[in-house]
Amino acid sequence: GADLDFKIRDVRTLDSAAQGDLSFLDNRKYLPLFAATGASACLVAPKFASKAPTATACLVTAEPYRAFAKALALFYPDAMQPKAAPEGEGSDLASRVDPTAILEPGATVERGAVVGPEARIGRGTTIAAGSVIGYRVYIGRDCYIGPNASLTHTLVGNHVTIHAGVAIGQDGFGFAMGKAGHLKVPQIGRVIIQDGVEIGANTTIDRGALRDTVIGEGTKIDNLVQIGHNVVIGRHCIIVAQTGISG
Numbered sequence: 001g002a003d004l005d006f007k008i009r010d011v012r013t014l015d016s017a018a019q020g021d022l023s024f025l026d027n028r029k030y031l032p033l034f035a036a037t038g039a040s041a042c043l044v045a046p047k048f049a050s051k052a053p054t055a056t057a058c059l060v061t062a063e064p065y066r067a068f069a070k071a072l073a074l075f076y077p078d079a080m081q082p083k084a085a086p087e088g089e090g091s092d093l094a095s096r097v098d099p100t101a102i103l104e105p106g107a108t109v110e111r112g113a114v115v116g117p118e119a120r121i122g123r124g125t126t127i128a129a130g131s132v133i134g135y136r137v138y139i140g141r142d143c144y145i146g147p148n149a150s151l152t153h154t155l156v157g158n159h160v161t162i163h164a165g166v167a168i169g170q171d172g173f174g175f176a177m178g179k180a181g182h183l184k185v186p187q188i189g190r191v192i193i194q195d196g197v198e199i200g201a202n203t204t205i206d207r208g209a210l211r212d213t214v215i216g217e218g219t220k221i222d223n224l225v226q227i228g229h230n231v232v233i234g235r236h237c238i239i240v241a242q243t244g245i246s247g
Contacts, residue, residue: 024068066176079186107148172206172229
């Protein structure tokens, strides 16, 4: 049987979990992933416990996803509450760049924009007025971030255009539903925007739940598109207005 003398160090999906990780199973269609998982422990419904790999300890519960959400909240408490952008210094109209942010020579931050702690802005990139660039967001070279755009938990490549009002990296719509109410599932993934992508006005792209949401190189996205958590868009795709892609 499984070794029960170990510490849980992180929480992961069945197919990405390794020794020391906790995962969960609450859907029969993921039984093949369960059989091959490297997780040290797994939250499972009673009916699936007998299917566990010999090296995986089963934590049997009637609501595995809900229990996993609680475990995520313990490991990633900061993910339960979005971080506000720092106030910085200067007048209300001045751009506010955190002293720990790195701007390469030739990067422009317009008045009224905010660049958060440890963010990096590449050469030739413009951050337009009213935009908010969050903690540790990386933006490559020769990009344009339009007015009132918001980026958090995001890595952006080179030659990317993001139009006005776009929101990238906010929490995905993840809740463990049950009789006691809907329990928020912390979202801990990122959004990866590859080179040459263009994103239309007022489009929203959610951060991944456990994995990353990815927009492939050269993809063009129209206005008013919603892309949910964990979605992976390939290279050079076209997505037209008012499309919704669920996570």
